[in-house]
Amino acid sequence: MGCFMQTQLLDENIAKTGSVVDSKTTNLDDILKEKLENAFHNKTSKVMLHDIAKIAIEHSPIDLAYAASHLPSNARPILFDNLPSYDDKIKFIVNTSADTRLIIFRYIKEQDAKKIFEKMSTSDAVWVLDDMSERRYRRFLELLSLKKAQEIKDQKKHKRNSAGRLMTTEFLSFNKEKTIKEAAEYIHDHPKADFSKGIFITNDELELQGYVPARNIVVNPLSSQLKQVMREVNHKVKAEISREEVIDLFERYKLSYLPVVDDFDKLIGVISQEDVLEAMEDMADETVLKMAGTAEDVSTFEPLLTRFLKRAPWLIVTLLAGLINVGIMSSFQRKEGVFLTFVLFFVPLITGMSGNIGIQCSTVLVRSMAIGLVSKKSKWDAIFKELRTGITTGLVFGVLCGIIVYFLDLVIKINVNPLALSTFVCVGLIGACLTGTFLGVFSPIFFEKVGIDPAIASGPIVAAFNDVLSMTIYFVISYGLSLLFF
Numbered sequence: 001m002g003c004f005m006q007t008q009l010l011d012e013n014i015a016k017t018g019s020v021v022d023s024k025t026t027n028l029d030d031i032l033k034e035k036l037e038n039a040f041h042n043k044t045s046k047v048m049l050h051d052i053a054k055i056a057i058e059h060s061p062i063d064l065a066y067a068a069s070h071l072p073s074n075a076r077p078i079l080f081d082n083l084p085s086y087d088d089k090i091k092f093i094v095n096t097s098a099d100t101r102l103i104i105f106r107y108i109k110e111q112d113a114k115k116i117f118e119k120m121s122t123s124d125a126v127w128v129l130d131d132m133s134e135r136r137y138r139r140f141l142e143l144l145s146l147k148k149a150q151e152i153k154d155q156k157k158h159k160r161n162s163a164g165r166l167m168t169t170e171f172l173s174f175n176k177e178k179t180i181k182e183a184a185e186y187i188h189d190h191p192k193a194d195f196s197k198g199i200f201i202t203n204d205e206l207e208l209q210g211y212v213p214a215r216n217i218v219v220n221p222l223s224s225q226l227k228q229v230m231r232e233v234n235h236k237v238k239a240e241i242s243r244e245e246v247i248d249l250f251e252r253y254k255l256s257y258l259p260v261v262d263d264f265d266k267l268i269g270v271i272s273q274e275d276v277l278e279a280m281e282d283m284a285d286e287t288v289l290k291m292a293g294t295a296e297d298v299s300t301f302e303p304l305l306t307r308f309l310k311r312a313p314w315l316i317v318t319l320l321a322g323l324i325n326v327g328i329m330s331s332f333q334r335k336e337g338v339f340l341t342f343v344l345f346f347v348p349l350i351t352g353m354s355g356n357i358g359i360q361c362s363t364v365l366v367r368s369m370a371i372g373l374v375s376k377k378s379k380w381d382a383i384f385k386e387l388r389t390g391i392t393t394g395l396v397f398g399v400l401c402g403i404i405v406y407f408l409d410l411v412i413k414i415n416v417n418p419l420a421l422s423t424f425v426c427v428g429l430i431g432a433c434l435t436g437t438f439l440g441v442f443s444p445i446f447f448e449k450v451g452i453d454p455a456i457a458s459g460p461i462v463a464a465f466n467d468v469l470s471m472t473i474y475f476v477i478s479y480g481l482s483l484l485f486f
Contacts, residue, residue, distance in 0.1 A: 032067035053082045061088040065096035077107035098131045114143040122151045123168045164239030167260045167269030173200040176227035201230045207265045243279045250276045321464030343478045354432040354470035358440030361386045366454045394433025402426025424478040431477045432470035
């Protein structure tokens, strides 16, 4: 019922606004972009700075961070300079694009960079520093205090897409013998401490024992010991596990947080829902790029040559596949008779149908693998299910296409045996669709086996291979049948 009501409200909102894209935040981005462009086009620098400072005060640094990506490179540091506080500057840095961060860090003074990183959370600092070169990263570490630099080093030693990178090292933990009053006094004395995720309880050896929800701090007597009101921790992970496993735990058990422990069960960090949401967004971006056949991380002012070089390797495969197709077609073109005249007309239909069926099979299978619906034991069941679906689809559309081609002779006189031509197209399309089905089903399994993201199975490389194989199968079948009819 709740999902239905949410869907109904969303539909009503779409009806009022016209589309989902024209959301409040999108409109705000457009308004901010226009304001900033007008401010930077002022002829007097004094007036320009006054207008920019006014915009920076009136709007959230997060909204400004998104709007900054539309500004010229030389304008972004000026906007950053006019943010009213270091907290706002940190929010701006964390939420803006990677190329904007690099521009700003090239511009700002080392002392300002030091203040920003000292105030920034360790997990955010590691994430921001990941975009920098090794030389610049070491230089920034030298600016920081020994404690902050060590915290960053400790977290950065974990693999990029692991739980150790997702976690935050800033959390509240108390010994189980402490009372609620002692915990409350500590929280009172440290107003910036975030206890919305709860308070974690450890023993004398700092081993994780449990947690106390924020509500339990309020409703229980102050004299109660934390061990009396704590709850058991049902799920915890090591820092080395992948972000995919972390996301799976959050989705399956609807977690609000996930503690991260070391080999001795000592609490070293906490992963929140916000951390997982960011990880899911990153994974979605990477998957879309792989499915599009490019490793390009979109940057507003990235040079044309750089964009070309990132896309070219994938497209070279497509080019080679196209040339192979031309070779195959030219080799069969030497054959005489009806094959030469009419069968070539149906090549776009054959490659399009087989390619779409293969992409459907691979996309469904990749999605099931990504959200954890396919385990090692159920993998073959999922494979056979997709094979049956793809084969059935190919058979149905192959027969349907053959019937349509047969009756086409009644409308357009093609001066050829309609039964022969419809048989060529029908059997050839079925064979091509079977080829596309097998390629679409087994390519994700193959890529996963060799340690490559299965999402690449929906990209142009597999599509190019499918075109070559399906067209070859179609020509072989058609030529073989032509020997029987003519």
